[in-house]
Amino acid sequence: MDVDFLLIIKMKQGEEDAFDKFIRKYYEEIFNYCRYHCSDAEYAKDLTQETFLKFFTNLPEYRCMGKTKNYLYTIAGNLCKNYYKKKKELPVEKQTLEQEASSSTNLLKNLENSIVVEAALRELPEEQRDVVILYYFQELKLSEIADVLNLGLPLVKYRLRCAKKKLEQFIGEDPR
Numbered sequence: 001m002d003v004d005f006l007l008i009i010k011m012k013q014g015e016e017d018a019f020d021k022f023i024r025k026y027y028e029e030i031f032n033y034c035r036y037h038c039s040d041a042e043y044a045k046d047l048t049q050e051t052f053l054k055f056f057t058n059l060p061e062y063r064c065m066g067k068t069k070n071y072l073y074t075i076a077g078n079l080c081k082n083y084y085k086k087k088k089e090l091p092v093e094k095q096t097l098e099q100e101a102s103s104s105t106n107l108l109k110n111l112e113n114s115i116v117v118e119a120a121l122r123e124l125p126e127e128q129r130d131v132v133i134l135y136y137f138q139e140l141k142l143s144e145i146a147d148v149l150n151l152g153l154p155l156v157k158y159r160l161r162c163a164k165k166k167l168e169q170f171i172g173e174d175p176r
Contacts, residue, residue, distance in 0.1 A: 004068040011059060023052055026069060029138060030076050036133045037080035039118055047083060051076040070148040077130060077148075120170040128163035131156055 010018035034047040054075050134145045146156045
């Protein structure tokens with residue numbers, strides 16, 4: 001029997017230990033996914049916590065039809081989309097960026113690389129960005145990405161190929 005299925009049954013019965021195990025099992029992956037979608041680590045933590053909160057809120061109606069991780073990615077993806085909508089409305093303060101970049105040369109180079117990658121990802125259409133994040137940063141297989149995004153495998157391959165071309169143009173090198 002599937003470990004997630006057993007955990008979900010225990011969670012539905014109110015066993016707190018099952019909730020802890022479930023969160024420990026998926027927290028890092030969901031946090032990393034949220035972190036790649038937003039530049040603020042604290043906000044990524046909030047998105048991750050909100051992902052689990054939404055999952056647990058809807059737990060009584062949840063049916064184990066597929067991989068639970070895919071459902072968590074779907075919730076996190078929707079929350080990240082809402083983050084992008086809010087982020088477009090808020091102006092970036094120049095002072096904040098200058099303060100972060102002034103700490104050291106190494107930090108500056110890492111920040112420059114992060115900014116270039118983040119800017120390149122933002123240039124991609126949302127559907128391509130999701131595929132790239134899941135493939136390169138979450139290291140999911142193409143078939144798993146198809147499940148998470150509820151798409152056919154050929155469409156996932158097509159979106160990844162298109163995204164690679166756009167990233168190569170923007171960054172000037174192969175993303176992998």
